[in-house]
Amino acid sequence: MLAGSNQFETLEHALKHYFGYDEFRSGQREIITTALANRDLLVVMPTGGGKSLCFQLPALLKNGVTIVVSPLIALMQDQVQLLANNGIPATFLNSSITTEEKRDRVAAIHNGEIKLLYVAPERLNQEFISNFLVDLHQEVGIAGFAIDEAHCVSEWGHDFRPDYRKLAQLRHYFPKVPWLGLTATATDRVRSDIINQLELREPHVHIASFNRPNLYYEVRRKTTAPYKELLAQVKQSEGSGIIYCLSRKKVDELTTKLKQDGIKVVPYHAGLDGETRTKNQNSFIRDDVKVIVATVAFGMGINKPDVRFVIHYDLPRNIEGYYQESGRAGRDGEPAHCTLYFGMGDIKTIEYLIAQKVDPETGMALEDEQRIATQQLRRVINYAEATECRRIIQLGYFGESFPGNCDNCDNCKYPRPISDWTIEAQKLLSCVYRFGERHNGRTFGLAHTIDVLRGSKNDKVLKNGHDTLSTYGIGKDRSVDEWRMLGRSLLHQGLVDETSDGYSVLTLNGLSMEILKSQRKVEIAISPIKPSVAANEVSTNTAEIQALYNRLHKLRKQYADANKVAPYVIFADSSLRLMAQQQPQTLAQFAQISGVGARKLAQYGEMFTGEIRAFRAESGLPVLTESDPTPPLPVSAPTKSDVSHTHLQTLDLYNQGLSLAAIAKKRSVQENTIYDHLVKLLDCGYEVDLDRIVPSDRAAAIAQAITAVGDEKLTPIKAHLGDDYSYEEIKLVRAKIKPRSGE
Template identity: 40%
Template sequence: MTPHDVLHRVFGHSEFRGPQLSIIDDVIAGRDVVAIMPTGAGKSLCYQVPALIRPGTALVISPLIALMEDQVRALKAVGVRAATLNSQAADGETVWRAMRDGELDLLYVSPERALSEGFGVLAQRTEIALIAIDEAHCVSQWGHDFRPEYRRLRPFCDALPGVPRIALTATADRETRVDIARQLGIGDDRVVLSGFDRPNIRYDVAGRDNLKRQILDFLGRHRDQAGIIYAPTRAATEKICEWLTEAGINARPYHAGLEPGTRSRHQADFVKSESMVMVATIAFGMGIDKPDVRFVLHAGMPKSIEAYYQETGRAGRDGDPAVAQLIWGGEDVARLRGFIAGSDGDEARKADETRRMNALIAFLETSGCRRRELLRYFGDVPPQACGNCDNCLNPPQLLDATEAARKLLSAVYRTGQRFGIGHLTEVLLGKTTEKVLKFRHEQASVFGIGKDMHVDQWRSLTRQLEAMDALTRDPEHGGLALGPASRPILKGEVAIQLKQAPPQRREGRSSSSSTRRDGGNDVAAGDQALFDALRQRRRELAAAAEVPPYVVFHDATLREMARQRPRTLGDLARVPGVGASKLERWGPDFLRVIARG
């Protein structure tokens, strides 16, 4: 079969996207490739299609057990002979025999199992179609999720001469891309970069003032949708999950402190659900091949801009509108700076981590297009405005806050560099609270000099000055002190602009007003009842097959069924997303629903 034959007959699609076909042609011809493609752009097809054309078994090396299981489940649903081999696989012997006997099209294997002596011998005695290294940023010391065992993959690949290798990732800046190619023995001229933009994701950022209220308000705009909330600690994960449960929201926690069986059960429930919220530390989500995640909410700053891109990329993998909401505060900056300072890395490593953190802060603090700030970091050349981030949809007003910043820094200094923003704003606003009187701060020269701004503005300015390192925070008690960047501000050498909330909000492509239960793409009024009936039948078939609903068909495929209303299997075969195996297995069920509708 040709690549187009495989694409249509097996996966039910009519056309390749972006650089997919050129990458596939290279791998089929035996050429190595490093493919940098955004999440949702179809990286998996770049090795799955060649695996079904080249003779032998394709090896897919991935550090993510959840991804392996999701991919294998989806491949089996379209009739592909696939299996996984990792530390949790219970049928290892059966998989080894199937590989030895040439009965597998694709084998997903963890790097630890791939690097074991026995597997290396088996691979050398078996016809191998190709080697795909997924999450390839893990091979680079500059990547955000470096895995030492990935450094040993090149000898494994070199022991299989003539077998093409394809490295794939969605997250790699220029330095990381060069390192990936070098570490895996792939020429620099074999790097394919298709861009990093995820236009279906709307990026929103807000300062933290009342986290519980902010989260519940957000979820109120995204009812009955599947999403992920990332929290910075296990304790925060449990607390947020408790808030949601009390509010009647279907939520589960996920962090390393839970029993492995509980984590696995929560993950399985989330993958199968169309409306669950997973509240998790960053231990969750890498490789979760769930296409219908409608939002990712960060309840604090991620550790780097690469991590942010990777984590938000778990939303909207199906191409439908999705939202990436981030809520942050100055204490997050202090936490990250403390983490970098206390890490075991050498000075060069710490300097690199600081550079990455500063890039994230610039993204948070920008008054311009957020997508532009994000894509520029990865080397893309984006337009001036994307039309689908909070700043583009609702341009912030800028206030000259140079004098206000000097007042705030003076208040920090005059009160002893030991108090948090709550007490400092009371001093600046001239409030004679018990605490103000206790420390005699009503007698300070800064008492009452900030009445021209309200509390939220002072908090916003504090976040900005912390991000600039003009203020530092005691990580234990939260007290603020002058930072190294405060002197030029106090001397009037640096101008400060404060972003003001826009007077009204316009909704974007991924907004709550347009993000419906069906994932955000409109269903014509006359087709809505049929679409709902198709979704219900999908749930029933998925439950019977013990697979997530999206494994049966994606929402986009059901929308097309509702629009086209096919009457025969031949008609249904022409609907995007309906391959031969799914047509045979589930086609008659959906035709009956359509006939009744």
């Protein structure tokens, strides 16, 4: 039996009962086991990786109440609603509830009726600690502190919040209570800061891969009519989406345009009153609108897992923020699309905002902050203009290596040809050189240089006499966008410099002179016209499955509206997809669907199986009743096409003779992730020599156990074998001996 619970034999049993899942995701079991041993932990896991479960399940299995520190009211409400729908006793205390509601909740907490209590960091003041938490610990017991969005404690993070710095005082009141810090994004520096600021004691640190394989990343250059392209993309995209803009004004303008063009859309920014923001946020969460246009303030507290696209209409300020914001897509693990629109005007806007970083008392520039912000902007521009795999740059920012060729970003899916632009580069740099000759070393910015190259007759060109330069008009054969692309590429390759002293101007350097003397070639990637990636491109559903999915989707929305909850609170899109594929007709079959726990089976089983039976009857398919023998649900057999490049990279290293630990270190991932890769490869029909990992005598014993108890669940196999055998060994052997379709 599990410690603190006489109800469950194993963690897997508890997982299925409360949350409806049969198996843990990579890393979750290790984290939960460590938490149950009352050790401090720091968990760095990407959005959608299952962080919340890492403190929620231990809280249910330990005595006492777990205190969860969460930065936003919306996030607390969403988490508590999801837990309540699974029959889990959780609540929150914040400014959104009435005095009477607070009194009732406090009474329930003191009576031991609550297992998870969500509070905001600012609530954890001296009075709350001494008057409430100390008494609570004596009466009921505090099982642990879970600090969500832990990066907020670090001034090096992208969302520093001073209130988080005060959390460490809890350690002095409750020295024996374990802590768990959780974050989706943290560099090495931020991780160290979290450990120090929260005073974590020899914590177990779990760093999952930052890769989100279900997200498609692309960058589109802003054309002269970017809105037209944006509108087409929104109309073509299935599901709901977020569009991020830098300013409130842009949010309002874009919302108005989209409404005029028939898109169900609402705005969200700090300029709206609280009631309007809440109303618009709820409309988005409940799928009453398709799109929310927002400033970057929106989304941190939103747990909507079924966002199918995120569009940055303006350039983000840094890579970490972009990773976090784009990561609000596809949290359910289903395919999602992330688009960044990149224009030169965006750079100027952010540079202006950086210049506004001044000391409010003295008016003097905060040079360190400006320098860091400029550095971060440069990385974003490099990302936007890169020709290599987007994931190499993204993951590299967090210190994680990636082999490239992800086949799920624009640069990998539609690689750009490299062209020789040496002559064009010489023309542009010659123009800069002639400016210096004419004006005693003074030069001009990229935009003016392009005007001269293309033979413009605007006032600035004529006033400075640049229509008489030898380089005037020599670049008419290239468009403005092409010259801009070349100019930015030269800058980011360090082949020309740019000063920013009130007005950015181009200046030549040593490499510039090598190009002018034909001692160096200039090669850049040309942006091709990329075909749109429609949502149905990644779908393999038949018409029948899609028709049933649409019906279940509609049923979920009707029930959600009737109960005033978000649709994903009822079931995730991935669960609906499984229902449509496997078509469970009885409660016994419905219980096998991932995401269906004991509470949801009792609450929704009859309704959804009834809809499935009705669909099958209308389609002329066989229909079961509860009294009929229940056959197992059909499972789609994976194929080699289901394996990604990252799995094949692992296989290649394994075949070279590297140990799993060495592969994990080389690829900057956990060893459990490598085990998962090998299981996936075996499932999909690849040959993997297991003798190096599981000796033949142990493999034979596992195979015998599988024959004796079946291969449907891991827990009975483990129980049959005993503690000497690991789940990883069992998974590998089970995958190795499992019959493939057609065998």
